[in-house]
Amino acid sequence: MFHIIEKQIQRLVSGHLTARYGETMEVAIESPKQSSFGELALPVAFQLARTLKKAPRAIAQELAGDLGALPGVATIEIAGNGYLNLRLDRGAYGHALLAGGGAAASTGHKIIVEHTNINPNKAAHIGHLRNSVLGDTFVRMLRASGNTVEVQNYIDNTGVQVADVVVGFHYLERKSAAEVAALAAAPRFDYLCWDLYARVSQYFKEHPESEKWRAETLHAIEANQGAQAELAHVVADAVVLRHLATMRRLDIVYDVLPRESEILHLQFWATAFELLKQRGAIYLATEGKKAGCWVMAGSHFRENVTADEDDADDSKVIVRSNGIVTYVGKDIAYQLWKFGLLGKDFHYKPLLEEAPGHTVWVSTDEEQSAGAPHFGAGHTVYNVIDTRQSYLQDVVAAGLRALGYEEQAGRSIHFNYEMVALTPGTCVELGIELSEEDRKRAYVEVSGRKGLGVKADDLIDKLIEKALAEVEDRNPDKPAVARLLAATQIATGALRYFMLKFTRNTVIAFDLREALAFVGETGPYVQYAAVRAGKILSKFGERGETLPDFAAVLTQEAFERQLATEDLWQTVLLISKAESALEDALAKGEPAHFAKYAFQLAQGFSAFYDGYSVIHEQDPERRAFLLWVTLYFGRQLAWTLDILGIPAPAYM
RNA sequence: GGGGACGUAGCUCAGCUGGAUAGAGCGUCCGCCUCCUAAGCGGAAGGCCGGCAGUUCGAAUCUGCCCGUCCCUACCA
Incomplete structure (x- = not known):
């Protein structure tokens, strides 16, 4: 309003x-x-x-x-x-609130948001969680304001990271695809890969000569032939399912998973490669360190570099000298497709039903797209990718520009955010061993390669465990299933809020105690306000009372009388600012701002709850008004929580 | 070397395109449950907004320089 x-x-x-x-x-x-x-x-x-x-x-x-x-x-x-x-004019304002306002108008353009994008070779960790929560919340914000949004989760199933785990299974463990498939059927196969990936990385470090295994594996994967290629499919497909399951615990779902394998097999890259060559965006380096590579000149993506200053050192390799395209090259092809500029499309098959009525589709190279929505061809594209990859994102955008797609390059937005790091204290707490120099740092980077990090599922498990203890303590009479549900919702709320409370350009120095906190500026605090509002209304019903006819009792004059009380006016005003807060957060591209509003809203209601007894109020007009405030708050907070992806438990 | 981010209360962080007395949470201290769940509420203490200069009616916010921390600058992503 x-x-x-x-x-x-x-x-x-x-x-x-x-x-x-x-x-x-x-x-x-x-x-x-x-x-x-x-x-x-x-x-x-x-x-x-x-x-x-x-x-x-x-x-x-x-x-x-x-x-x-x-x-x-x-x-x-x-x-x-x-x-x-x-x-x-308080009376008029209150009266207008009672009458209700209009819904957000649709914009008509399709917005694509790409997020999560976890390499399918190991378990998701807290860094990935920040990406997914940020992306999913931004999607919800866009949709709530009337936009059509398509959520893509890009799967790099042919890259170096998957290759490394394949190396582990094939060369170190000497396991066949069938044997790995059996392992993959067991729970938390992603954890097993987590350890193996760290082991392989360590092995490469100690035996540099064995890196040829990686190259061989990458070749096999790109050619889609041989045992390694088969293993890559088994590993990547299984781990992707694990990632989807992890994210679903936080109510994060996707529309489509475009895979790198199809970028290769459906010749997306070949098409993009031809375009890039034709329009002179890349050239074949003939001398120096990068001889034999197809590179993009630094002047395309760096500022303050003129063409004649171009230094071979500044150029970015797009195709390696061994003929294998880099991630950036494939990403340029992918970006072209996202804007509908490639002149090609994937085929699609349904992967699984993530929620009732919601199917996530995955790209495939076989024709079986019956019933698939029309994916891609977006007007604006948000790429939720951490800020360390700014350089690569600039190269991708430069690729679009070099091909003449200036406008699309401008509407390809790197929705960047800082990394999640671990405090040395938290590492000690988790039993993670640190090197001498790491111990002296303010924080250490999460690293899948080193196996250094907090796995997403472990953190969620911990949160549920802690929440469950509290719920059981407070609600001994409730059935176990319901208590577990409430605990799960609280855990989700705590985690999502924690990931959102920091603005995007703040490095989160992950502190376990803070992440597990349920008091103060946390998700559970906000959820608790919703529970209390609900409790007032259910108690009211239990007493056999029915809600008054608000329109009849709360006239404009009545609102004027009630809202003359300053703190009540402030509360109502705050509740009415939800839509305004969303607009503001969207304009800033800062989900943290909307999370902050949710917290302030809950604070406002907590004070109201403490200061006024709704169902014991004697004055009928005041009582009707307080009931209305409670209902209005409940409605606005539910809307706000839904946008933040934070569930509202029935009790806590 | 080049590019970028950051430095605000003991700690972790907000502070919008300059604006009115710089905010929140945690922690500390003091209060509040015969009354809709205290995962709550009220109050107190706590600040040269890294430093210096500039722009102007006005700067935490903009500009320059300095100090400090971090990220990127791969034929990984």
Whole structure:
């Protein structure tokens, strides 16, 4: 509701400025520093001061006089050096809230969000969790504001990481595809791969000559022939299913899994390669370290480098001298497909039903796409990828530009975020051994290669265990199944909120104690507010009472009387800002901002809960009003939690 | 060497395109459950916003320089 008023005033004031001063400008609207100053603050007088060469306060005075009555606004005051502070007409505002507002309008463009993208060669860890939670929440935010969104989870099933685990099974363990398939059928095959991957990495370090196994394996995989290729399929397919299962524990699902194997087998890369060569985006290096490689010149993706300054050292290898394309090359082909620019499409087959009525599809090279939605061909593409890969993302975007797709390159957005690292303290707590130098660092990077990290499923298990103990303690009378469900929901809420509370460019120094916290600024705190609101209403029902006819009792005059109480007005105002908070967070591209709003909303309700006894209230009008606030809060918080992907438990 | 991010309370972090007395959580200390679940609420202490200069009516926010931390700069991704 608040955002509607905000926009309306913005429009009216902006129109007035154009008419009065001939100034066209975006009218900024802020919240006053103190709530006692009103609900909206306009610093326009400051903005105008420059061009009009007048004191801000004088301009503010003029504006206050000229603007006249604004709809929904009770008073306009001049404050400070020239602020215009507006107070809303509380009665009218409350009454409008009761009547309800409109839904978000659809934009019509398809937005593609690519996230998760975990190499299918080991278990998911907390770093991957940040990616998935960030991506999934952003998707929910986009959808809640009316966008059509397609969620893609790119599977690099032919890359070096999968190859390394295949090396482990084939050369070190000497296992056949059938034997590995049997292992893969057991629970948590991804954990087994986690250890093997670390072992292989260590083996390569100690026996550099054995790295030829990796090259052989990569060749076999790319050619899709031989035992290693078969093993790669077994490993990658099984681990992908494990990743999907892990993410589903956090209510994260996908629409389609485009796989690198199809990028190769369906000649996506070959097509892109031809395009890149034809348009001179890449060239064959003939001398130096990169002789024999197809490279992209540094001037394409680096600023401040002119073509004649181009240094072979700055160039990026797209195709290795042994003929194998790099990840970046394949990603350029993939990006082209995402925008519908490649002139080719995958075939698709249903992989599994992730939720009732929701099927996740996977790319395939065999024609069997019956019933598949039309994937790809997006208008805007968000790539949720950690910030360390900025360089590679720049190369990919440069690839699009070099092919003449300037607009699409601009709408290909690297939704970057910082890594999750471990504090040395947490490593000690988890029994992870650290080197001398690592121990001195503020934090150490999670590394799959070193097997250094906290596995996602382990963390979720821990959270559920802790939540269950609390739930059992508080709800001994509830059935075990229901308690487990509540504990699982609390764990999900705690984890998702934890991953979201940091802004994207903050390195999360993962602290186990903080991640396991259920008090303070946490998911469970927010969930608890929802539980309490629900409890008020269920207790009310248990007493055999029925809700009043709000429209009849809560007239505009009644709202005016009730909202004259300052803290109640602040509570209602806060509840009405959910849509506004979403818009703000989307504009900033910062899910953390929306998570923060959820927390503030819960804080507001907790104070309300403490300060007012709803069902024991004697005055009928006040009681109806308090009930309405409770209902309104419940509705807005449910909407907010849903967008954050945080479930609302029945009790806690 | 080049590119980028960061430095705000004891700790972990928010602070929007400059704006009114710099915020939150944790931790510490003090209060609050015969009353809708205390995973809660109220209060207190705690800050030269890394440093210096500049831009201006006004700077945590913008610019430059310095100090410190981190990431990237692979024929890994």
